[in-house]
Amino acid sequence: AQSVTQLDSQVPVFEEAPVELRCNYSSSVSVYLFWYVQYPNQGLQLLLKYLSGSTLVKGINGFEAEFNKSQTSFHLRKPSVHISDTAEYFCAVKNTDKLIFGTGTRLQVFP
Amino acid sequence: DVKVTQSSRYLVKRTGEKVFLECVQDMDHENMFWYRQDPGLGLRLIYFSYDVKMKEKGDIPEGYSVSREKKERFSLILESASTNQTSMYLCASDLRHSNQPQHFGDGTRLSIL
Helix, strand or coil: CCCEECCCCEEEEECCCCEEECCEECCCCCCEEEEEEECCCCCCEEEEEECCCCCEEECHHHCEEEEECCCCEEEEEECCCCHHHCEEEEEEEEECCEEEECCCEEEEEEC | CCCEEECCCEEEECCCCCEEEEEEECCCCCEEEEEEEECCCEEEEEEEEEECCEEEECCCCCCEEEEEEECCEEEEEECCCCHHHCEEEEEEEECCCCCCCCEECCCEEEEEC
């Protein structure tokens, strides 16, 4: 069965520093990958998606992710974070009609 | 714009009550999903539906049932609420057999006392 691993449950970082949130998935023949963000007391909002083509994917709010097939990874990066990026981030892989989620990474940005 | 609407943002009920959580989408999506979200566990699929009156169990269906009488509406039912069902519940929808992302509602924070 497909699985998604987010190794870091919490990532503290200072404002304007770069950040990387890690995501690894179990391999599959074809894979569709997503990052979602959840702000406090809200639902999930799509940050970016990888369906095919270029392995570097750009999303909203200055985030980007790189699909690495050999390492089965889809890490999320931002070169300079803001206080407003404080939220929970979920990596997910689509398997037939279902999304398989990681357990989430809480990004906390300090001034 | 895509819209998934959950009827309540916050709900407080007593143990043993029958609880209905409603979700409506306006995108003509075939698939609709109910998840619960708990700290450290991520999102876990309770049930999903791929058509009117069709449903499939997810990973944690025990204690829940669902209803899909119309394409746009998917209801989650707690037959007899228990305290361990206190959680955040999220509804989502997408097109069937599609590689596109699911769209989520704002969630219902349910407390069972």
